Amino acid sequence: MVVPSSDIDSSSPDAMRLFYRRLYPFPSIFTWLNQQHAPTRLFTHREFAFTLPGDVYLRYNSFQNVEELKKQVCNLNPSRFEIGPMYSVRPKDRRTARPGAFFPVQRELVFDIDMTDYDPIRTCCSEAAICKRCWGFISAAVHVLDAAIRDQFGYQHLMWVYSGRRGIHLWISDKEAMELTDDERKAMVNWLTVVQGGKEPGKKVNVRIGSRALPPSLQECLQELAEVFTDLILQDQDCFATEEGYEALLMLLPVPDVVDALRAKWSADPMRSSSEKWTDLKAQIKKSSEKATLTAALEDIILQYTYPRLDAEVSKHRNHLLKAPFVVHPGTGRVCVPVDLARIDDFDPDKVPTVGQLLEELNHIEGEKEPGDHDSDWQKTSLKPYVEMLDNHVARIMNDIRKVKLENDMSW
Amino acid sequence: MWKARNQQARTSAAGDSKFQGSSHSDLVYPHRLNFYDSPPLFDVTLEEFEECALDRLRILAEIESSAARNRTWEETKAVTVSQCFKYLPLNSTSAEKVDRDSERRKDHLGHFVLRLAFCRSEDLRRRFIKAESTLFKIRYDTDDSKERRNFLSSRDFRWIAVDDSEKAMYKEQLKAAYHGLKSESDRQSAFAADNFYKVKWTRVPDLVDRRKVFLKGGWAYVPGRELASIVFQEFEVQLDKALNVTAKSLPRLDEDTRLVPILNNLSQGFLAGVASDWSGMSSESAGDGITADMIDDMAKKHFPLCMRVMHSNLIKDHHLKHFGRLNYGLFLKALGVTVDEAIIFWRKSFMGGKVTEDRFNKEYKYNIRHSYGLEGKRANYPAKTCMQLLQGNDEYGCPYRSFTPDNLQTALLAAYTPLGLKSIDLAEIMHTKKTEHFHVGCTRIFEITHGHCGIKKGEGVGDGESVTHPNQYAARSIELEKSKEVKTEAMDVDD
Ligand code: SF4
Ligand SMILES: [Zn+2]
Numbered sequence: 001m002v003v004p005s006s007d008i009d010s011s012s013p014d015a016m017r018l019f020y021r022r023l024y025p026f027p028s029i030f031t032w033l034n035q036q037h038a039p040t041r042l043f044t045h046r047e048f049a050f051t052l053p054g055d056v057y058l059r060y061n062s063f064q065n066v067e068e069l070k071k072q073v074c075n076l077n078p079s080r081f082e083i084g085p086m087y088s089v090r091p092k093d094r095r096t097a098r099p100g101a102f103f104p105v106q107r108e109l110v111f112d113i114d115m116t117d118y119d120p121i122r123t124c125c126s127e128a129a130i131c132k133r134c135w136g137f138i139s140a141a142v143h144v145l146d147a148a149i150r151d152q153f154g155y156q157h158l159m160w161v162y163s164g165r166r167g168i169h170l171w172i173s174d175k176e177a178m179e180l181t182d183d184e185r186k187a188m189v190n191w192l193t194v195v196q197g198g199k200e201p202g203k204k205v206n207v208r209i210g211s212r213a214l215p216p217s218l219q220e221c222l223q224e225l226a227e228v229f230t231d232l233i234l235q236d237q238d239c240f241a242t243e244e245g246y247e248a249l250l251m252l253l254p255v256p257d258v259v260d261a262l263r264a265k266w267s268a269d270p271m272r273s274s275s276e277k278w279t280d281l282k283a284q285i286k287k288s289s290e291k292a293t294l295t296a297a298l299e300d301i302i303l304q305y306t307y308p309r310l311d312a313e314v315s316k317h318r319n320h321l322l323k324a325p326f327v328v329h330p331g332t333g334r335v336c337v338p339v340d341l342a343r344i345d346d347f348d349p350d351k352v353p354t355v356g357q358l359l360e361e362l363n364h365i366e367g368e369k370e371p372g373d374h375d376s377d378w379q380k381t382s383l384k385p386y387v388e389m390l391d392n393h394v395a396r397i398m399n400d401i402r403k404v405k406l407e408n409d410m411s412w
Numbered sequence: 413m414w415k416a417r418n419q420q421a422r423t424s425a426a427g428d429s430k431f432q433g434s435s436h437s438d439l440v441y442p443h444r445l446n447f448y449d450s451p452p453l454f455d456v457t458l459e460e461f462e463e464c465a466l467d468r469l470r471i472l473a474e475i476e477s478s479a480a481r482n483r484t485w486e487e488t489k490a491v492t493v494s495q496c497f498k499y500l501p502l503n504s505t506s507a508e509k510v511d512r513d514s515e516r517r518k519d520h521l522g523h524f525v526l527r528l529a530f531c532r533s534e535d536l537r538r539r540f541i542k543a544e545s546t547l548f549k550i551r552y553d554t555d556d557s558k559e560r561r562n563f564l565s566s567r568d569f570r571w572i573a574v575d576d577s578e579k580a581m582y583k584e585q586l587k588a589a590y591h592g593l594k595s596e597s598d599r600q601s602a603f604a605a606d607n608f609y610k611v612k613w614t615r616v617p618d619l620v621d622r623r624k625v626f627l628k629g630g631w632a633y634v635p636g637r638e639l640a641s642i643v644f645q646e647f648e649v650q651l652d653k654a655l656n657v658t659a660k661s662l663p664r665l666d667e668d669t670r671l672v673p674i675l676n677n678l679s680q681g682f683l684a685g686v687a688s689d690w691s692g693m694s695s696e697s698a699g700d701g702i703t704a705d706m707i708d709d710m711a712k713k714h715f716p717l718c719m720r721v722m723h724s725n726l727i728k729d730h731h732l733k734h735f736g737r738l739n740y741g742l743f744l745k746a747l748g749v750t751v752d753e754a755i756i757f758w759r760k761s762f763m764g765g766k767v768t769e770d771r772f773n774k775e776y777k778y779n780i781r782h783s784y785g786l787e788g789k790r791a792n793y794p795a796k797t798c799m800q801l802l803q804g805n806d807e808y809g810c811p812y813r814s815f816t817p818d819n820l821q822t823a824l825l826a827a828y829t830p831l832g833l834k835s836i837d838l839a840e841i842m843h844t845k846k847t848e849h850f851h852v853g854c855t856r857i858f859e860i861t862h863g864h865c866g867i868k869k870g871e872g873v874g875d876g877e878s879v880t881h882p883n884q885y886a887a888r889s890i891e892l893e894k895s896k897e898v899k900t901e902a903m904d905v906d907d
Contacts, residue, residue, distance in 0.1 A: 100534055153613065154630025176630070180614065187617035191627075207623065215623040216588035 001006065013053070013383030016328065017077045019355050020070070022362065023379040025327055030066035030395045032325075033161075035173065035401055039065050042106065043180035047091040049321050050076050059321075060091040079330045104318040109155070109177040109185065112322070113141050114167035117309035118198060123237045123245070128178070128331075130166040132348050133236060138168055139344045140228045141308035144221055144343055145170065148192060150216060153177075157397050159390070160339040161350060164329025168339065169322060173397050175404075186316045194218065195305040203252050204302040205307075216300060218307075222299060225306045233274065233305045240274040249277075252301050254293055258284045272383045325390065326383075328355045337386040338393070353382045441516035443563040444504055445551060447647060448654075452521050460676050460776035467499040468522035469678055472543040477878045479542075480849040481856070483870060491876035504556045529678035531659040540655070545648050552640060559663035570615075574608035585626045586633055607636040616641050702749050704757035707814050710747075712830070714889035716854055716882045717811050718801055719743050720827045730765025736808045737776075739796050741783050746795035746883040751784040797881045798851050812875060815871055817842055824857065839846060855879045858889070865892040 025241055048069065052056040058076070063069040073081065085107035089097040110250040115130055115138065124133045142160060149155050149172070157173040180188070196204040208214055214222065233239045246266050248257045262280060266272055271291040272280075277298075285294040314320055325336050333354040361381040378387050429626040456464075474495050478488040496502065502519055503510045523544070530540035542749055579586065586608060590599045613632040615788065619625045626633040634642060702710070711723040726732045734742065737758075744754055755777055762772055781787045801810045813825060821838050837860055844853035855878045859867050872878050873888040 151629070152627040154628075176612075176614075184614050184617050187621040190621045191623055212594070213588055216585040216626050217623065348687060393752075 001023060013077055015355055015359055017074060018077065018359055020074050023355075023358055023381065023383060024070075024073070024389065025378055025383075026032070026066050026070045026073075028387055028390045028394065029324065029326065030069070032173070032390060035394075039272065041087050045086045045088070045090050045105075046317075047087060048324075049082045049084060049319070050078035051080050051082075052076060052078050060094055062091040068167060073236065080327045081324050083324045084321045085318045106178045107318040109172040109174075109180060109188075110315055110320070110322050111145065111170040112163075112167060112311040112314040113138060113145070113170075114163070114311055116166070117197065117311070120201065120248075121233075121237070121239055121305055123239060123241075128166065130349055132350070135347060135349060136232045139347065140225075140232060140306055142168060142170075142339075142341065142344055142394075144225065144306075145192065145308045145310075145360045148217065148221065152191075153188065157393065157400070158341075159325075159393050160341060160344070161325045162334075162337050162347070162349065163219075163341050164327075164334045164336045164352075165332050166349075169325075169336075171322075171325075173401055175401075180318075182317050185318070189310065189312045189315045191217070192308070193310055193312055195309050197309070197312070201248055201251060203300070203304070205304045207303075208296065208300075212296075216335065218303065221307075222302065225302050228306045230275075233253055234278055235275065238274045239305065240277045243270075245274075246277060249281075249301065250392065252304065253281075253297055255288060255290050258288055326386075335383065335386070338389045340389060353386075358383055428786055439505065439516075440513045441520070442505070443566060444502055444512075444516070444559060445548070445555060445563045446520060446523070447567060447650060448520065448523050449650070451524050452517070456521060458670060458674075460521070464518050464522035465525035465529070465674070465678055467518070468526055469549060470499050471495050472526070472540070473880075474876075474878065475543045475546045476539060477849065477852050477855070478876075479546075479846065480844065480852045481870065481878075483876070487818075487870060487876065488546070488555065489550050492547065493554065494875055495877075496550075502551065505559050506556065525675075526678065527655060527658050528662070529675040531655040531662060537652070537655045537659075541648055541651050544651060545644060547646050549640075549644055552643065564639070564643070569639075571609040571611045571634070571639070571642060574610055579608055582626060582628070582633065585628075586635075589624060589626050589633075589635065593884060609634050609636070609639060609642075611642055615645055617645070632785065693868075702747065702753065704753045704760060705751075707744070707749070707757055710886075710890075712827075713893065714886045716885040717823065717827060717857065718809070719882050719886070721811050721823060722808065724827075726761050732769065733807070737779070738783065739801070739808050740793040741780060742793055743882055743886075745784060747886055751781060753784060754780050754784070795883050797880070798879060800853075801882070802850060804897065810850055810854075812841075812853045813847055817845060822847065828857060828861050832863055833857070833860055851879050854885070858885060860890055862889065865896050867892070 007207075030043060031037065033046060034040055035043075043066075044062060044064055046062060047059070048063070049060045050061065050073075052058065052384045058078075061072065063072065084091075085104035087094070087102060088105050089102045094102045117133060118137045119126065119136065122134045122137060125131050146158060146160070149158060149170075155172050155174045155177050161169045161171065163169055169193060194205055194207055196206070198204070211221065212396060236317070238245075240249050246262075250263060253259050253262075259280075261284060262277075265280060266277060281298070285291060285298065288294055314322065323336060325338060327336055328334070329336060332351045333356055334349070335355065335358070337352055358381045362377060367381045427511045471492060475488065475492055478491060483491070500515075500519065500522070501510075502515050503512055505512060515883075526540065526544075530536045555563070583603070587599050587603045590602055593599045601705050610633055613620055613625075613627055613630055616634060616638075618626060619632060619634065619638060620627065624634075624638065627651060644868055708723070708727070709718060715723060719740060722732060723735050723817045725736070726740070732786065741754065741758075744757070745751075758776060758780060759772055760771075762776070769777070778787055783793055785792045798810060801808075802813055803809070807814070816822060821835075821842065823842065824833060824838065825835065841856055844850065844856065854867075855872050858873055858879060859869055859871060870876060873884060879885050
């Protein structure tokens with residue numbers, strides 16, 4: 001279980017208020033949502049929802065500019081806040097809108113991967129806990145999903161954000177992605193959903209017709225997943241070591257003879273590792289008369305254990321609210337920081353700064369000189385690399401928009 | 413955009429003169445399929461305006477109830493094709509003997525009139541788009557393949573043909589999209605024969621949803637045989653846009669007071685389908701020679717629930733309020749009950765109630781004769797359609813709508829248990845009530861209570877048609893009984 005690594009009580013209202021006043025990177029969040037320097041509808045018509053202590057939930061807030069947002073956040077001092085879509089009408093004015101005139105228009109395309117969906121297969125932790133080892137599932141998922149979205153769908157402005165405890169969010173800001181309708185989002189989610197949800201054991205991958213080849217998009221990533229499977233499932237997590245683990249595997253094999261033979265062998269030798277069992281399985285397939293069926297089953301098993309498991313509902317609707325980057329997770333005190341894709345394998349959830357730790361860092365500097373400009377206090381703390389990550393991301397988005405504008409201006 | 417005329421001037425004269433032996437290239441409408449990009453700019457009469465719209469509405473209403481009745485695609489297609497044949501024929505270009513331009517003109521005009529009627533609310537727009545695109549799909553499916561190709565090349569669908577080098581580059585990925593084919597050699601030859609087209613993936617969300625295409629950089633590589641998906645999606649997107657534009661310009665149109673009632677009426681037609689006029693059917697009706705004392709028995713065997721309810725109230729209370737008398741009376745008239753028999757029937761039914769013989773003769777008799785067009789302005793009043801009964805005064809309207817779920821179940825069991833209705837059938841009916849497809853529930857009851865005449869689920873009152881008029885319901889029921897009698901007689905002889 002993760003404990004805030006500081007003696008400042010991060011859940012105290014004072015700590016939170018201080019965090020919002022001095023550390024939260026409002027200007028960066030503003031330009032990221034707004035995609036330009038002067039406020040546009042992407043910001044002014046955007047829904048913000050606040051969670052206040054005591055489970056009070058305030059929806060449909062909207063703001064003229066970033067100062068107004070900051071002021072309100074510091075006032076209300078929410079334990080966290082969420083971001084929704086840009087609506088057709090300012091959300092705070094929705095009551096005065098004509099019936100039917102208030103609807104979501106644009107929204108970052110978002111995805112959510114949560115450790116909960118890996119509970120049936122991970123062996124190192126359970127429930128709310130997460131460690132560096134189970135992060136392996138998340139980072140494998142991120143690699144596959146990131147590559148699929150860039151390569152297949154052609155989106156470029158992807159930002160991965162640690163959710164503060166046991167998952168990760170993806171925000172996509174490309175213009176075309178922002179404009180997707182709910183139906184289109186649903187189609188995309190279905191394309192990317194390979195492992196069906198649900199806690200009950202059994203086969204959860206059904207993407208082919210009979211035992212015919214996998215769809216092209218999956219064939220392409222299978223090689224990479226096979227490597228992940230060896231490292232993560234067979235070695236690190238040793239998923240088939242226990243009886244429960246290998247029985248789950250046997251359930252996915254459609255040929256009873258093979259199942260019986262393997263079960264006999266494995267129950268007689270409780271010390272056989274997952275890798276050895278996998279080798280046994282492959283040897284059986286070589287001998288079997290139903291090679292094609294079993295090879296297809298083998299591929300499906302790799303997918304079932306390694307393919308990203310998405311929380312589909314989050315992505316399907318434009319009006320779904322998602323926790324804002326850089327807010328503090330109330331349970332862990334950790335800040336929801338962006339995650340660098342290139343270094344995601346080394347990411348350690350335990351090393352993410354907590355609000356307590358950050359305030360302490362601030363205290364230290366304060367001892368030396370006068371408090372400076374509040375909006376840039378984060379620069380003096382370990383939040384700095386994360387805010388810079390966001391700023392660089394925003395710069396790339398704005399650069400793209402400038403390019404498009406220029407092209408339009410010239411094509412008169 | 414619209415020029416409606418009251419008088420019958422300049423009807424389809426242009427079409428008529430063109431018709432004489434026109435070859436394909438002379439056609440004003442070169443294609444059978446139409447994306448309805450531009451509004452009709454010819455003059456139309458008010459009658460033509462309404463008739464084209466009504467005929468099209470019949471088809472769309474039937475398509476909608478097909479969905480509510482959970483018909484398969486093939487069933488929907490069969491019903492629609494046969495309805496189109498009756499009300500909105502649209503022949504292929506090669507049918508040189510037919511006045512194709514005037515058929516296509518009617519198709520064109522009807523579509524645009526209905527746009528006006530259906531652009532007014534989000535719900536109507538959504539339903540209209542769904543029904544229209546189903547109609548388009550059916551026509552696309554049944555179009556001659558060469559003519560379809562001509563149509564497709566007449567329009568820019570914004571797809572980019574994939575050239576040979578690109579096709580070769582993605583050979584494996586493109587081939588893998590042929591999941592449907594079993595053997596490698598089949599896949600190979602299908603791949604070699606197919607052309608591929610690139611479109612932004614958002615134009616084929618259904619193909620993406622089912623992983624049926626290869627995606628690269630936001631482009632979907634669509635094999636030639638799947639182009640239809642793009643065409644259908646484009647049809648819906650364009651129509652959606654057009655309806656929004658029309659909705660915005662509608663207030664100006666509302667100034668034309670002649671059009672507004674027609675349009676209102678049309679959009680209501682979706683609620684209950686479009687009924688044929690049953691007022692003039694008595695001469696050829698299946699109910700010839702009905703006498704007053706036969707009515708009670710017929711009610712039990714052949715009447716839809718609305719009329720059943722009125723009939724039993726009349727028997728029970730020896731009275732019906734004004735609108736009840738009017739609706740039920742017109743129904744009986746259309747059923748073929750003569751004015752004399754009607755007077756006998758009403759007099760008998762009122763006996764034992766508060767209305768004295770004297771008062772009956774003075775007031776009620778006059779009203780009955782009036783409804784037969786024998787008094788006053790001598791108008792021929794038609795019987796009420798389902799659509800009218802669905803909108804009208806609740807007490808005498810369609811019980812599928814006006815009754816509470818509990819009362820409806822009780823009424824249905826009371827009325828139709830003798831005809832074979834079981835309580836397990838009710839769930840389905842109650843579902844149609846919940847989704848507000850009232851006449852679909854009534855149609856289903858017709859099917860169930862005529863199971864003994866060989867009517868199966870989905871056949872409706874014949875040819876898959878839904879109930880749109882109480883008299884259609886009753887007439888069809890009587891017909892079925894007669895043909896059954898004939899059959900059993902024939903069997904008796906054989907024995
Ligand atoms: S659907 Fe029509 S025929 Fe059936 S009960 Fe209602 S009004 Fe009467
Ligand atoms: Zn763990």
